[in-house]
Amino acid sequence: MGNNNSKKYLNPYLGGVLLGLVLLAAFYISGRGLGASGAVKSMVVTGIETIAPAHAEGTEYYQNYDKSHPGGPLHNWLVWEMLGVLVGGFISGAVSGRLKWKVEHSPKITSKTRLIFALIGGILFGFGSQMGRGCTSGSALSGMAVMSLGGFITMAFIFGTGFAFAYFARKLWI
Amino acid sequence: MGPLVVNEIISANTNLFLAFLIGIGFGFVLEASGFSSSRTLAGMFYGYDTTVLKVFFTGAIVAMLGLLFFSLFGWIDLDLVYINPTFLWSAIVGGAIMGLGFILGGFCPGTAFCAFSIGKLDALMFIGGLIIGIVIFTEGFPLWKDLFYAENMGTPTMGEFFGISRGVFALLLILAAFGMFWVGEWAEKKYPRDEY
Numbered sequence: 553m554g555n556n557n558s559k560k561y562l563n564p565y566l567g568g569v570l571l572g573l574v575l576l577a578a579f580y581i582s583g584r585g586l587g588a589s590g591a592v593k594s595m596v597v598t599g600i601e602t603i604a605p606a607h608a609e610g611t612e613y614y615q616n617y618d619k620s621h622p623g624g625p626l627h628n629w630l631v632w633e634m635l636g637v638l639v640g641g642f643i644s645g646a647v648s649g650r651l652k653w654k655v656e657h658s659p660k661i662t663s664k665t666r667l668i669f670a671l672i673g674g675i676l677f678g679f680g681s682q683m684g685r686g687c688t689s690g691s692a693l694s695g696m697a698v699m700s701l702g703g704f705i706t707m708a709f710i711f712g713t714g715f716a717f718a719y720f721a722r723k724l725w726i
Numbered sequence: 727m728g729p730l731v732v733n734e735i736i737s738a739n740t741n742l743f744l745a746f747l748i749g750i751g752f753g754f755v756l757e758a759s760g761f762s763s764s765r766t767l768a769g770m771f772y773g774y775d776t777t778v779l780k781v782f783f784t785g786a787i788v789a790m791l792g793l794l795f796f797s798l799f800g801w802i803d804l805d806l807v808y809i810n811p812t813f814l815w816s817a818i819v820g821g822a823i824m825g826l827g828f829i830l831g832g833f834c835p836g837t838a839f840c841a842f843s844i845g846k847l848d849a850l851m852f853i854g855g856l857i858i859g860i861v862i863f864t865e866g867f868p869l870w871k872d873l874f875y876a877e878n879m880g881t882p883t884m885g886e887f888f889g890i891s892r893g894v895f896a897l898l899l900i901l902a903a904f905g906m907f908w909v910g911e912w913a914e915k916k917y918p919r920d921e922y
Contacts, residue, residue, distance in 0.1 A: 564777045565907075567759030568784020574751040575785060576792035580801070581736070581744050583729030584808040585789075586752055588836035589856065596860045613867040627738075629745045636749020637756070637836065638843045644757035645844030653845040656764055670764075670848040673831015674838070674855015675862070677824050681835060682863035683874065684820020686810065688834035691817075693782060695810040697789035699883040699895060702812030706821040710834075711770075713825025718771035721829045725768040726920065 560648050575697055582629060585694020589681035591634035593617075594625045630690075660723055669724055728802035753840050762841040764832025764848060771829055773917040776910030783903040790896055814877035831855065 562570075578586055597617050601608040608614040625631045645651045657666035681687040684706045686695070692710055695703015727733060731741040759781045760766040769775025796802040828834055833841060833852045841849035863870070885895040 561760040561777075562755075562758045564759060564780035565784050567755055567777075568781040569788050570755045571752075571759070571781055571785030572788020572792065574748060574755060575789035576796075577751070578745075578748050579789065579793055579807055580728040580796065581730050581748070582741055583732040583806050586748070586836070588834070588839065589860070592835060592853070592856050593860050593864075596857055596864065600861070600864070611865075613864050617864075627742065629742060632742045632745040633749035633752065634836075634839055636746040636751075637753030637839050638749075639746075640750035640753025640755075641757040641762060641840040641843030642753075643750070644754045645762065648758070650757075650762070650844050653847060655847045657848065658765075666848050667851045669830050670832065670851040671855040671858075673827040673829075673833065674852035674857075675859040676827030676855075677831060677834060677852070678827075678856035678859020679863050680820045680823030680825075680827055680859070681856075682820070682860055683816050683870065684824060685813065685816065687824060687836065688782075688828075689836040691810055691820075693786055694789075696786040696899075697793065698807060698809045699790065699885060699892065700810040700812065701879065701882045701884055701887045702814075702817045703810045704884060705812070705814070705817040706824075709818050709821025710825045710828060713822040714771050714829045717826055717829045722772065724830070725765065725832070726772050726774070 560650075572697075575694065578633075578694075579697070584629070585690065585697060586633065587630045587686060587690030587694065588634060588637070589678065589687040590690055591625075591628065591630040592678070593682065594621065594628040594631050597621075598625050658723075658725055666724070727800065728796065729806055732806045733803075752836070753843060756837060756840040757844060761837045762844050762846060762849075764841065764846070767834075767837060768829065768832045769919065773913035774919040776914055779910045780907055783906060787896075787900055787903055790899070794892060794896060809881040809883065811881050812879040813875065814879060816874050816876065819873060827855075827859075 575586055597614055621628060655663040655666055657663055684691050688710060691703055692707035696707060730736045760777050766775050766777050770778040797804045831852050833849055835856055838849045838852040842853060885892045
């Protein structure tokens with residue numbers, strides 16, 4: 553069963569070539585790579601400015617962000633790109649018959665455990681992406697394509713730390 | 727000559743529309759390659775599924791080579807392409823925190839949105855976590871401001887840093903990637919995947 557499933561996926565090297573062409577298109581058209589966490593950040597900053605305007609006005613960080621990202625989420629390149637990701641992922645899932653509400657987890661853990669660790673992982677990744685000036689897409693993948701030293705360092709530490717802690721997290725996955 | 731928007735060949739709004747189209751391509755390729763499954767993503771760290779390694783490095787190499795050739799043909803001005811700045815300590819600390827988030831959460835931000843688009847609820851939970859993590863960072867910014875700006879090295883490329891040309895570095899990276907692909911194929915044979 554699992555084999556049938558995995559056969560429906562693209563050959564990984566072909567997928568990689570296509571990913572590279574999408575990334576190249578982003579550079580050629582917009583002069584910048586792909587990203588993901590920046591879109592969430594744009595929404596977060598706007599959310600905070602809407603919920604607590606006085607607080608946002610008195611906080612240097614949000615004022616600086618607005619100066620460097622004028623126009624809000626609707627004028628943010630990454631927000632539009634991530635909306636596209638939702639559409640593109642949905643189309644691929646629909647074509648391959650993979651659309652399904654589901655909590656995917658190892659049989660050794662419950663759905664609840666999986667959700668709790670997904671939340672913890674998300675919190676860490678959200679924080680880390682801000683510290684590292686971009687996530688796997690914006691810092692590591694796009695950074696590597698332009699041969700940025702920082703991009704390579706971030707990439708090495710994302711995957712290196714993942715491998716370093718894999719043993720302790722093994723029950724979640726194998 | 728590219729980049730089109732920087733050279734004002736297309737307008738800012740066209741750029742946003744193209745961002746949406748590029749995003750569709752990005753999301754489609756991620757999903758079609760299996761990145762909508764946390765099990766596939768985490769598999770790289772245990773060797774039973776090295777799809778991430780193959781897709782990620784092939785993508786980086788293709789885009790890198792594409793940029794070099796576009797530059798050679800005069801199609802793109804690499805001086806106008808954004809190069810991620812290098813702040814040594816925040817790159818290390820941020821990367822390490824992200825790595826821990828990756829092994830516990832099974833997603834990164836882009837793949838979480840991709841997985842949510844086909845209905846993965848664990849991905850939605852991860853996205854909720856991303857929002858919390860970003861709020862913690864922005865609200866607590868004065869606490870880690872010094873770390874965030876420490877050791878600013880500007881925007882060095884790997885070639886500049888190691889004193890070799892772009893082309894030589896690209897060749898070395900391609901050779902390294904082929905070596906990793908070989909290890910990945912070997913690992914997948916050695917650590918068979920438990921299906922569920």
